[in-house]
Amino acid sequence: MTSTFPTISLSTERLVLRPFEQDDVPALAEMMNDEQVVAWTDVPQPFTEDTARRWITERAPAAQAAGRGLDLAVTEVLTQRLVGLVRLTRTDWRVRATELSFIVAPWARGEGYASEAALGTARWLFTDQKFERIELRTAAGNTAAQQVAQQIGCVSEGVLRNACIAHVRAEDGTWSDVRTDHIVWSLLPEDLDGTGGDLADGGGFASFADWR
Secondary structure, eight states, X not given: OOOOOOOOXXXXXXXXXXXXXXXXXXXXXXXXXXXXXXXXXXXXXXXXXXHXXXXXXXXXXXXXXXXSOEEEEEEETTTOXXXXXXXXXXXXXXXXXXXXXXXXXXXXXXXXXXXXXXXXXXHHHHHTSOOOEEEEEEETTOHHHHHHHHHTTOEEEEEEEEEEEXXXXXXXXXXXXXXXXXXXXXXXXXXXXXXXXXXXXXXXXXXXXXXX
16 A cells, blocks of 8 residues: 655745645746746746646646655744645655755745745654655756755765756757756754754755656
8 A cells, every 4th residue: 555645834944835725826826937937847838827726736746646745835933925835746656755945936945935835844844744854956057955954964975977967048048958967965863962053044945847
């Protein structure tokens, strides 16, 4: 029998991580069309409101039901505004391991929200779900995501050469693929010791895969 993640809501000092709702559609579509998100992730483009709606109502629930992962909206406690999202994919229930990705809206970057959301998710995975490994993959040039990985205590395990496709925008506005390296990071339960201090980060976006 395939294991699955429960439908949950997590709280941190400034954030609430919860399932996506229909009301999130406009903010999600706007966030996913940000130039930096296009550059560093495989999010399908253009990401219309119809795309956002199908993802919220069909694709995300299907992935959760199949045991592949979990998608969480990240919102501010005070304003309920959508800050970003956290995504768990490539989940191996036997090994108790999963890959964590994140995206932060442009207006919310630099506030430590990515680190806070990722750390809150990691603590839940290790304590409530008894996971033993979380993996992050960041493009070699994506320094903002690398900073988040370091802030939450991840250990860099090595480089997957030529394993990542980033995107570059030309002067005429068109996008083209460019191949680069993936840096692989891991987080284990014991790595969380000593985290939770200054979580200021560059915000941004970790490698988002499995959108097809």
